[in-house]
Amino acid sequence: MKPRSSLLTEKEKSCMKMNWLVTLAAVCVLVPSVHCATGSGWCYHDASCNDTQWGTLFPSYCAGNRQSPIDIVSASATADSNLTAFTFTNFNDSSALTKIANTGKTVKVTLASGVQISGGGLSDTYDSLQFHLHWGNGSSVPGSEHTVNGKRYAMELHIVHSKATYGGNTTLAVKDSTGLAALGFFIEIMSGNETGQPAKWNLLSSYLSNIITKGSSFPIPAGISVDDLLVGVDRAKYYRYLGSLTTPTCNEAVVWTLFKDPIKVSKDVIDRFSTTVRITDTSSQYMTNVFRSVQAAQSVTTQSSSSTSGYSLGLMCPESCSGEGLEPLTLVSLHSMVLLDRYCQQRRCCQAEHSKMKLVFNGCD
Ligand SMILES: *[C@@H]1O[C@H](CO)[C@@H](O)[C@H](O)[C@H]1NC(C)=O
Ligand SMILES: *[C@@H]1O[C@H](CO)[C@@H](O)[C@H](O)[C@H]1NC(C)=O
Ligand SMILES: *[C@@H]1O[C@H](CO)[C@@H](O)[C@H](O)[C@H]1NC(C)=O
Ligand SMILES: *[C@@H]1O[C@H](CO)[C@@H](O)[C@H](O)[C@H]1NC(C)=O
Ligand SMILES: *[C@@H]1O[C@H](CO)[C@@H](O)[C@H](O)[C@H]1NC(C)=O
Ligand SMILES: *[C@@H]1O[C@H](CO)[C@@H](O)[C@H](O)[C@H]1NC(C)=O
Numbered sequence: 001m002k003p004r005s006s007l008l009t010e011k012e013k014s015c016m017k018m019n020w021l022v023t024l025a026a027v028c029v030l031v032p033s034v035h036c037a038t039g040s041g042w043c044y045h046d047a048s049c050n051d052t053q054w055g056t057l058f059p060s061y062c063a064g065n066r067q068s069p070i071d072i073v074s075a076s077a078t079a080d081s082n083l084t085a086f087t088f089t090n091f092n093d094s095s096a097l098t099k100i101a102n103t104g105k106t107v108k109v110t111l112a113s114g115v116q117i118s119g120g121g122l123s124d125t126y127d128s129l130q131f132h133l134h135w136g137n138g139s140s141v142p143g144s145e146h147t148v149n150g151k152r153y154a155m156e157l158h159i160v161h162s163k164a165t166y167g168g169n170t171t172l173a174v175k176d177s178t179g180l181a182a183l184g185f186f187i188e189i190m191s192g193n194e195t196g197q198p199a200k201w202n203l204l205s206s207y208l209s210n211i212i213t214k215g216s217s218f219p220i221p222a223g224i225s226v227d228d229l230l231v232g233v234d235r236a237k238y239y240r241y242l243g244s245l246t247t248p249t250c251n252e253a254v255v256w257t258l259f260k261d262p263i264k265v266s267k268d269v270i271d272r273f274s275t276t277v278r279i280t281d282t283s284s285q286y287m288t289n290v291f292r293s294v295q296a297a298q299s300v301t302t303q304s305s306s307s308t309s310g311y312s313l314g315l316m317c318p319e320s321c322s323g324e325g326l327e328p329l330t331l332v333s334l335h336s337m338v339l340l341d342r343y344c345q346q347r348r349c350c351q352a353e354h355s356k357m358k359l360v361f362n363g364c365d
């Protein structure tokens with residue numbers, strides 16, 4: 001029932017209408033997951049070990065010439081038709097987030113095995129190992145690592161992946177110039193005065209009070225999927241460049257993907273990160289300004305304009321979706337039914353409701 005053609009004709013665009021059923025089957029294979037190698041002896045705040053010193057403390061690789069993060073200059077991003085849609089496997093699994101931990105440098109969530117990505121111009125399938133966050137000082141001081149045209153967002157979410165062929169052995173992955181893949185999502189303060197939004201971000205941040213000190217961790221109860229956290233992001237629109245880990249030892253092994261749309265999170269939820277977790281014990285300072293300064297520019301690519309603006313269409317979701325953070329009519333620009341298929345599968349309510357969706361192309365009744 002899924003059309004095979006990758007491009008629609010003008011005629012199809014103007015007169016097409018269809019009902020679409022998302023079929024769902026549970027896939028839940030949960031195995032303890034692997035941890036990423038981390039450096040030690042570095043910090044964000046003391047002059048003796050902050051990021052101005054990393055190049056000296058860790059000459060290989062923090063002093064290299066393919067370092068992250070960078071400022072993305074959107075006008076300089078060149079078109080690459082290889083940057084197709086991703087396939088996200090088990091991002092919809094609400095038991096995939098297993099543990100939340102305070103590492104003293106960030107808040108890290110371990111993912112169950114079986115969460116993976118492929119496509120997106122990547123050469124291989126990559127296992128999703130963990131995600132963590134970077135932030136400044138609450139909603140008042142932004143703390144994303146990457147910036148876009150000089151703009152720093154409130155926070156940045158990094159989902160860290162390792163090439164599946166390495167079986168989670170990150171020691172091997174960091175020796176490969178594309179051994180790791182990181183998905184970066186910007187987090188922006190939601191406008192208006194709503195609190196506790198989105199609901200799953202509110203729930204995730206409620207666990208911070210269980211991991212106040214460095215080294216503490218807390219098992220995450222089932223109920224949050226990775227998709228739940230990526231609200232409002234069109235995952236077909238992103239920037240790509242080759243860079244590094246943004247913390248020592250800064251290995252130059254990362255294929256970076258930065259999604260253009262930010263995730264909108266209410267101010268109170270953002271503030272919780274800089275007012276709950278601490279860098280060592282209960283009397284130490286709060287974890288704030290946990291991001292590296294921008295590094296030398298790298299060449300950045302993005303989708304060719306023809307692949308993201310072929311035409312516009314409307315995506316209708318059923319009544320049962322309202323209140324789920326999805327507008328009843330979301331305008332998207334996608335060039336093929338295959339992309340649209342994936343776009344819809346990423347939408348939480350469409351999955352949660354196992355529902356029928358109606359696709360209406362602009363210009364048709
Ligand atoms: C997740 O999505 C996949 C592919 O769309 C589907 O087969 C699976 O049943 C979904 N799982 C859940 C828990 O919704
Ligand atoms: C890091 O230390 C240097 C001095 O070595 C200081 O100038 C700089 O402001 C510090 N940066 C941060 C973010 O604390
Ligand atoms: C797209 O991928 C092909 C095959 O890997 C490669 O030869 C080509 O240079 C890539 N195109 C761009 C614009 O990077
Ligand atoms: C963060 O902001 C709070 C409240 O504005 C302030 O009291 C605190 O000193 C700030 N912390 C840092 C490290 O700037
Ligand atoms: C990773 O691979 C290396 C080289 O094969 C091996 O020495 C090391 O024990 C492996 N690490 C883990 C955690 O399996
Ligand atoms: C939130 O904003 C709306 C519209 O500006 C206002 O009517 C409402 O009173 C505000 N609510 C709170 C709790 O401040």
Ligand SMILES: [Zn+2]
Nearest residue numbers: 132134158246
């Ligand atoms: Zn990171």
